[in-house]
Amino acid sequence: MISTDARIMLEATLPVVAAHIDEITANFYPRMFDEHPELLSDLFNRANQKSGSQSAVLAGSIAAFARLQLEYDEATQRDIIERIANKHASLGIVADQYPIVHKHLFAAIVEVLGDAVTPEVAAAWDELYWEMANVLIGREKELYEQSGVASGEVWRTATITERDQVAPDAVSFTLASTDGRPLPDFVPGQYVSVQVRLDDGARQIRQYSLTGRVGAPTWRFSVKLDGEVSTWLHEHAFDGDELAVSSPFGDLTLPDGDGPLVLASAGIGCTPMIGVLHHLVATGDTRPVQVMHADRSRARQPHRGELGRLVAQLPDATLYQWYEHGVSAEPTTRIGLIDLADVPVDPAATALVCGPTGFMSSVRDALVDRSLPAERIQFEAFGGTR
CATH class of the missing domain: 3.40.50.80 (Nucleotide-binding domain of ferredoxin-NADP reductase (FNR) module)
Incomplete structure (x- = not known):
């Protein structure tokens, strides 16, 4: 939990930051990608960057987490953390990448808000950032442990054994491990990330829900023809080809119990x-x-x-x-x-x-x-x- 002083400062400054959060995130991403172009080509969804939807998601997450420090709602915070942590784990995000985000996000805040960012304001928002980051890092560590992999080591190569047309614009891929052993189990509703190398050399990643049966030795997912990665899979991925896929993650899963x-x-x-x-x-x-x-x-x-x-x-x-x-x-x-x-x-x-x-x-x-x-x-x- 953040300190009382930070909470007071957040309450006083949240309206100003929230009013400029879209401008801040729009400033943040170009800064980070200028210094780390590999993050745009090989990690972040560049289609979402182009459309601006990734900036909107980041802005919403930061603002929502800040409000939760003022009016704590455990269920809402858990939902936010679970969604982000599972997505991060499916991408292989590790703790060392959080300082990179911190550096460029706070540079963007200072540039956008200028003199309004006093040392006290900066300290409060810095505390908020690391509160959120540390909660995510802790949850991501748990997810990696549950998957039986080291932090960030989520990728494996699998072979396409079957490709089926499940709609005029959607195909289903069945994957098997390259060593003949069963692929790891998953929770019903989870997804895997798929990484492909596009024609311009970028290695882009997207997520696809698993549609097969838990306990089967193979994985299956379906891909609609919509977007650069999905188009690549439709045009280039066939029986016998290999794909880079992550361990299964995701929080939209079958709930425990026997309720309706x-x-x-x-x-x-x-x-x-x-x-x-x-x-x-x-x-x-x-x-x-x-x-x-x-x-x-x-x-x-x-x-x-x-x-x-x-x-x-x-x-x-x-x-x-x-x-x-x-x-x-x-x-x-x-x-x-x-x-x-x-x-x-x-x-x-x-x-x-x-x-x-x-x-x-x-x-x-x-x-x-x-x-x-x-x-x-x-x-x-x-x-x-x-």
Whole structure:
């Protein structure tokens, strides 16, 4: 926890910093990449850098963590830390990289805010940064230990054994280890990072949810044709080729216990739900499950047949689907955007939601309106930069 003096100073200065946080992060990234160009080419998602979405995520995380020091909310802080720490672990981030971020972030703060950054202000925000950094470093160390790897040593080479077309614009890859041993187990809903060398020499990394069965010797994930890494995989990755992949990480996972589940997804956001459903089927799970999926059309829906088969194998599961275009052929299939007005939702359920930001926001609001507590709604965003 930060000191009382730092908390007082944060409370006084947070409105000013928050008002300029977008400008600060926009200043920070070019500074850091000028000194460390390898971070942009080989670690950070350069598509997100170009669009500005990475700056927005960093700004939001810093501001949210600062507010939590003033009005502490353990659940919210845990959610923030879990999401960031899992992403960092999937990239192989290590403690030595945090001082690099600190150096350039604080240089950006000073440049943007100028004389407003007194020694007292600088000390308070420095304390906040290292409070957040040390919490993340500690959690990332735990994640590495749970995965059985040394800090940052998450990468392995795997061989593509099967490539399947699961939608007109999505392919599924099955991977096996190069030494014949089973690939490590994972928690249903987790993802792996995939690193590819693009034509310009950059080694870019993206994350893809595991859609196979826990306990299988292989891993499987699906890739929609959308973004430079996904395009490279569609055009260059085939049976017999090797890929650099990380250990599995991710916090949108099957909750413990036997309480009811809501699995809501849109488009390729169905992939973590496919992994969860495979596990439920394989273990003979009997809990109530509501699966809700939205897509543009049946023809373009990834894993459409697989999703239906998995739901049909569960004793207490219902599948609801929404298509923007087409004709409704089944009682639980609707035409239009997702609408939960006539869908029964158990207030005791835990919801996993994955898809574009607008979809997730709409589903969250609808579930809260149906008396599902916000703290039992978990998210993972799938964007167009994969």
